[in-house]
Amino acid sequence: xxxxxxxxxxxxxxxxxxxxxxxxxxxxxxxxxDGDIDKATSGKEEGxxxxxxxxxxxxxxxxxxxxxxxxAADRALSMAKKSNEYKKEETGMADVDTxxxxxxxxxxxxxxxxxxxxxxxxxxxxxQQLSEDFVRSTELIYGDxxxxxxxxxxxxxxxxxxxxxxxxxxxxxxxxxxxxRASEGIGGTGGYELTEKAHEKKDVVLERLETLLEAETPPSxxxxxxxxxxxxxxxxxxxxxxxxxxxLVSTGNSCLEGKIGExxxxxxxxxxxxxxxxxxxxxxxxDEGTKARNRILVKNGIxxxxxxxxxxxxxxxxxxxxxARAEDFRVKPLVRMSNTIMEPGDMDFEELVEEVDKGVFxxxxxxxxxxxxxxxxxxxxxxxxxxxxxxxVKPLRDxxxxxxxxxxxxxxxxxxxxxxxxxxxxxxxxTAAVTDGGANVLISExxxxxxx
Amino acid sequence: MNEKLVDSVKETLELIxxxxxxxxxxxxxxxxxxYSIKKGELADSSxxxxxxxxxxxxxxxxxxxxxxxxxxxxxxxxxxxxxxxISPKLELRLPKEDDTPEPRTFDEDIFESSxxxxxxxxxxxxxxxxxxxxxxxxxxxxxxSDSMKVLGNTNNVLLKEKSTSVSAGVLTTIHxxxxxxxxxxxxxxxxxxxxxxxxxxxxxxxxxxxREKSELPKGKIPVMMNPDAFAMLMWFGIVPAINGExxxxxxxxxxxxxxxxxxxxxxxxxxxxxxxWGIGSGRFDDEGVPSREVQIIKDGFLNSFIxxxxxxxxxxxxxxxxxxxxxxxxxxxxSDRNIVLRGKNIDREKLLPDKGILVDGVMGAHTxxxxxxxxxxxxxxxxxxxxxxxxxxxxxxxxxGNLPEVLETIELADDHKKVYESIGSxxxxxxxPSAKLNDVTISGK
Numbered sequence: 001x002x003x004x005x006x007x008x009x010x011x012x013x014x015x016x017x018x019x020x021x022x023x024x025x026x027x028x029x030x031x032x033x034d035g036d037i038d039k040a041t042s043g044k045e046e047g048x049x050x051x052x053x054x055x056x057x058x059x060x061x062x063x064x065x066x067x068x069x070x071x072a073a074d075r076a077l078s079m080a081k082k083s084n085e086y087k088k089e090e091t092g093m094a095d096v097d098t099x100x101x102x103x104x105x106x107x108x109x110x111x112x113x114x115x116x117x118x119x120x121x122x123x124x125x126x127x128q129q130l131s132e133d134f135v136r137s138t139e140l141i142y143g144d145x146x147x148x149x150x151x152x153x154x155x156x157x158x159x160x161x162x163x164x165x166x167x168x169x170x171x172x173x174x175x176x177x178x179x180x181r182a183s184e185g186i187g188g189t190g191g192y193e194l195t196e197k198a199h200e201k202k203d204v205v206l207e208r209l210e211t212l213l214e215a216e217t218p219p220s221x222x223x224x225x226x227x228x229x230x231x232x233x234x235x236x237x238x239x240x241x242x243x244x245x246x247x248l249v250s251t252g253n254s255c256l257e258g259k260i261g262e263x264x265x266x267x268x269x270x271x272x273x274x275x276x277x278x279x280x281x282x283x284x285x286x287d288e289g290t291k292a293r294n295r296i297l298v299k300n301g302i303x304x305x306x307x308x309x310x311x312x313x314x315x316x317x318x319x320x321x322x323x324a325r326a327e328d329f330r331v332k333p334l335v336r337m338s339n340t341i342m343e344p345g346d347m348d349f350e351e352l353v354e355e356v357d358k359g360v361f362x363x364x365x366x367x368x369x370x371x372x373x374x375x376x377x378x379x380x381x382x383x384x385x386x387x388x389x390x391x392x393v394k395p396l397r398d399x400x401x402x403x404x405x406x407x408x409x410x411x412x413x414x415x416x417x418x419x420x421x422x423x424x425x426x427x428x429x430x431t432a433a434v435t436d437g438g439a440n441v442l443i444s445e446x447x448x449x450x451x452x
Numbered sequence: 453m454n455e456k457l458v459d460s461v462k463e464t465l466e467l468i469x470x471x472x473x474x475x476x477x478x479x480x481x482x483x484x485x486x487y488s489i490k491k492g493e494l495a496d497s498s499x500x501x502x503x504x505x506x507x508x509x510x511x512x513x514x515x516x517x518x519x520x521x522x523x524x525x526x527x528x529x530x531x532x533x534x535x536x537x538i539s540p541k542l543e544l545r546l547p548k549e550d551d552t553p554e555p556r557t558f559d560e561d562i563f564e565s566s567x568x569x570x571x572x573x574x575x576x577x578x579x580x581x582x583x584x585x586x587x588x589x590x591x592x593x594x595x596x597s598d599s600m601k602v603l604g605n606t607n608n609v610l611l612k613e614k615s616t617s618v619s620a621g622v623l624t625t626i627h628x629x630x631x632x633x634x635x636x637x638x639x640x641x642x643x644x645x646x647x648x649x650x651x652x653x654x655x656x657x658x659x660x661x662x663r664e665k666s667e668l669p670k671g672k673i674p675v676m677m678n679p680d681a682f683a684m685l686m687w688f689g690i691v692p693a694i695n696g697e698x699x700x701x702x703x704x705x706x707x708x709x710x711x712x713x714x715x716x717x718x719x720x721x722x723x724x725x726x727x728x729w730g731i732g733s734g735r736f737d738d739e740g741v742p743s744r745e746v747q748i749i750k751d752g753f754l755n756s757f758i759x760x761x762x763x764x765x766x767x768x769x770x771x772x773x774x775x776x777x778x779x780x781x782x783x784x785x786x787s788d789r790n791i792v793l794r795g796k797n798i799d800r801e802k803l804l805p806d807k808g809i810l811v812d813g814v815m816g817a818h819t820x821x822x823x824x825x826x827x828x829x830x831x832x833x834x835x836x837x838x839x840x841x842x843x844x845x846x847x848x849x850x851x852x853g854n855l856p857e858v859l860e861t862i863e864l865a866d867d868h869k870k871v872y873e874s875i876g877s878x879x880x881x882x883x884x885p886s887a888k889l890n891d892v893t894i895s896g897k
Binding site: 034036037039040041042043044045047057058059060061062063064065075079080082083085086087088089116117120136137173175178179180181217220221247250251252253255330331332366367368369370371373374375376377378379380397398399400402403404427431447448449 | 487490491493494495496497498499500501502503504516517518519520521524527528531534535537538539540570573574588590591623625627631632633634701702703704705781782783785815816818819821822823824826827828829830832847848850851852875876893895896
């Protein structure tokens with residue numbers, strides 16, 4: 001039975017809305033540890049997610065048994081009816097343009113045509129380039145996956161997509177008086193041609209480890225912070241972007257609730273989330289079949305938009321902008337970011353450093369976490385330097401900082417011209433491929449946590 | 453459905469044997485039903501059912517891995533065979549016996565109550581709403597799952613195990629004029645023994661206690677951590693240090709320190725998947741090795757590390773039954789299974805410091821340096837403790853230190869909790885008490 005027939009059947013049985021997302025996955029993963037293949041995996045799988053809305057209640061079924069999709073849809077409807085018994089708040093789906101399209105993201109060099117031996121040679125060559133006296137251990141991870149999706153909705157949308165993603169991670173470990181590690185990830189939406197970028201990044205990861213091995217523990221307390229472009233991107237994603245996800249806004253879990261049109265950052269701050277630009281988080285249609293578009297979340301300091309799926313757009317009386325993403329066919333889509341960028345400014349890096357009396361220049365993210373409701377965040381930088389009297393003084397390790405999101409956005413006093421992006425995997429119960437980016441950003445005050 | 457999985461594992465083993473190869477097949481069937489809470493109401497219910505095979509074969513002394521769904525066994529074996537070509541030669545001694553312990557991991561009550569999830573979720577919501585009118589359970593979830601794993605190998609081993617679990621968590625919020633405050637509570641169990649109303653009520657009582665603010669004390673002062681917060685630090689900071697591969701490669705602070713005193717007296721850390729109803733308990737690991745208790749730190753002295761079959765071969769030791777897969781799509785890797793921490797069992801109230809802070813959650817535990825154990829996390833929610841009494845909320849507290857050093861003077865309480873958290877394809881499964889960290893620095897606002 002076609003997806004369209006199953007959906008029609010659900011409507012006849014009383015469903016207010018129904019969509020089905022069918023997916024086929026083909027993926028390969030390789031891990032090279034200290035020059036030897038440690039893990040090699042490959043496989044294919046397929047399945048589907050059926051979502052049914054009955055009055056105010058949702059029922060969602062994920063299954064790898066495509067022969068029984070009709071039965072899964074029936075079960076989703078009965079679960080939706082059960083949910084509706086407990087749900088008082090009205091629910092609906094905001095209108096969107098319907099589409100009937102087939103879209104394929106181009107691979108200049110199809111990774112499915114590359115032999116496994118060649119992929120191993122690429123990792124081994126890269127590993128040899130990481131061979132330095134101060135490197136004690138190396139770990140290289142390669143992954144590619146081609147996902148074919150077919151999405152049909154009861155509104156009449158029927159889109160088919162092919163989305164290829166590829167990623168390489170380099171992790172190096174060294175030892176001085178402490179053990180330190182440095183890492184860098186490279187990848188995007190596209191084909192095997194994206195592996196070329198890995199060679200460009202090997203010097204970055206080696207220099208980072210060498211610096212960390214000489215680095216000292218950081219001071220603690222309030223001080224200025226310069227974030228490099230990668231960290232500025234991760235800050236935009238973590239501290240601000242999550243709070244702009246409409247599911248958190250509509251359930252009272254965001255410090256940005258009710259603030260559209262208000263000033264939430266300094267005038268020089270513009271943040272966008274754009275799934276249509278080149279990046280690891282790109283896609284043509286979201287997982288509800290809504291056409292993806294650029295979202296200007298903050299424009300010159302003013303809150304302009306949220307990331308919106310159809311249900312939360314309906315609740316907030318806004319326009320859906322393709323914000324629904326699911327990790328795979330097993331799970332329902334959540335409101336997620338894609339490629340999140342803080343727009344560059346007009347300063348030079350030297351000018352930024354000159355403005356700092358006492359502070360830290362922090363580079364590349366070591367991870368972060370946010371409380372969107374309270375509007376607080378914590379970040380860790382992989383690499384950092386002490387800045388005193390407008391000069392970079394010495395390297396620091398294990399630098400973490402925290403603050404209040406809205407206050408920190410207001411405390412941004414300088415942004416440089418040069419923009420860079422990095423890739424990452426965002427976790428919100430499900431994993432999503434994302435790109436984060438920006439320029440060097442000066443924050444006049446954050447709290448740095450150190451052991452001294 | 454279970455028969456289909458067992459038949460598929462057997463069929464795959466026959467295919468491997470026909471080719472005169474060695475190997476093992478891991479079959480997994482999972483069913484999960486979850487309910488989400490949004491803005492004080494049950495919002496939706498979701499279900500997924502999944503089944504697949506992880507196939508590992510040894511050809512010409514090299515190991516290859518592939519995965520597939522039942523019905524695609526031949527393709528799966530072919531992929532594993534193909535991938536073996538690129539692997540280095542390695543001896544892999546697959547287990548021969550199935551003399552495994554039988555901890556209790558399957559609760560018929562959970563299995564039969566999967567249709568009552570909506571009612572149980574409503575209990576969590578009702579509990580949270582029972583404390584004060586302005587406290588809202590803004591987000592949360594309840595999950596009920598049952599799974600079956602089948603592990604067979606070419607040594608005629610065929611093991612089967614069923615397990616169940618239930619978990620519930622809720623975030624409660626008080627909205628203010630400018631900012632809101634929130635706190636959460638989550639609990640997990642392998643059997644239907646959770647008090648769902650109490651989960652909601654506890655989260656609400658926590659957020660209610662955060663209305664008043666206290667000044668944050670700074671400097672080297674003690675930090676009392678509740679089990680959930682302490683589990684996050686231990687998992688990101690100490691679990692990587694006891695991994696046999698990190699020891700062999702010099703990537704652990706515990707390299708060359710076996711037999712040394714590394715923690716306070718009475719500090720005991722073991723990985724014990726043989727305990728009945730342990731969150732990570734099971735008869736065997738995902739390579740079919742019979743489960744056993746691994747005493748990692750005994751009375752403060754470093755005693756043992758954890759190994760899977762591959763690392764045991766490389767380190768010239770034997771597997772400690774710590775090979776886990778994180779689903780059928782991944783080959784086995786070294787992983788903790790059911791970490792149990794015990795100390796002096798000091799009464800929790802008596803362990804509260806004269807002057808310090810009490811921490812219920814930490815932000816940024818995953819940013820801890822796994823190689824050195826250095827950490828700097830934000831404590832939230834957290835309260836001031838003065839004269840041994842819990843006072844108001846403290847904001848923006850950063851707690852920093854080096855976890856291996858912190859263990860040397862740590863003190864453990866008597867309030868044991870089973871903590872479960874899912875981190876990507878890996879899971880935190882710990883049974884541990886609150887802890888007083890005496891060697892940390894607090895900085896902040």
